[in-house]
Amino acid sequence: MYVSWQEMEITITENNITIKSDVLKRDVECTLLMPEDNEITEPLNLLLLNDGQEAENLKLKETLQDLTSINRIKPVLVVAIHAGDERLLEYGTAGNPDFKKRGSKAALYTAFIKTELLPAITKLTGIEKFNSTAYAGFSLGGLSALDITWNNPDLFDKVGVFSGSFWWRSKDLAKGYTEGDRIMHNIIKDTAVKPNIKIWLQTGTKDETSDRNKNGIIDSIDDTVDLIKELENKGFTRPADVQYIEMVGGTHNTETWAKAMPKFLIWAFGR
Secondary structure, eight states, rough: OOOGGGOOOEEEEEEEEEEEEEEEEEEEEEEEEEEOOOOSSSSOOOOOEGGGGGGGTTHHHHHHHHHHHOOOOOOEEEEOOOOOOOOHSSSSTTTOTHHHHHHTTTTHHHHIIIIIIHHHHHHHHSSOOSSSSSEEEEEHHHHHHHHHHOTTTTTOOOEEEESTTTTTTTSSSSOOOGGGGGGHHHHHHHOSSOOOOOOEEEEEEOOOOOTTSSSSHHHHHHHHHHHHHHHHHHHHOOTTTEEEEEEEEESSOOOOOOOHHHHHHHHHHHH
């Protein structure tokens, strides 16, 4: 008698690799999570994840094991990229640092992903093209994931942003800031051709307490909703191209993001 995949306990393996990056001038540690080789019966998907050092706090291995075992998601290799000491410089928008020059190495980080990490994954797995390739991140890492995906739709087809730092701005609040100074919003507005990607966004109603424009809505939600408006102006539609989840009581931490993770994984790789 054959046992259906729905009844099988799928084992998720965990391994760490270190890439000596010439681009970033540092060793980049990555945690790799995927089903055991003999349990993969169909094409593999790929997810890159910023702030991969938080994988344990995000309960990532357990979530992948649960969703894979009940056949809710297709097989996926997760490459969780650990942030370095220069996280505030490497994450951000490539070529567009904020008013404090944070993100000044974001272009180098993008180059690392494209010219070092992805080739290393190909060499390690022997897979030239994955069934689907997604990128995700949290807070500033989420901004980074969207920027890299937006500018490289030939490499990534989906992106997930948990509590994205869409406040990222070119002008200080005390120096005449307006909403027109938000960098990611302007990148989307100024893009000539709509990239062929799908976008998943999450915020929590307790992500923060800041409310720049005093409209009673925290900035995290305001900035994300305004970003969606820019996406819609560019031709994206909801829910086909953009999914947005606002978690009541959700906070800006791994506990909330761990709760949101199954929703993202099912959206990105669901059956």
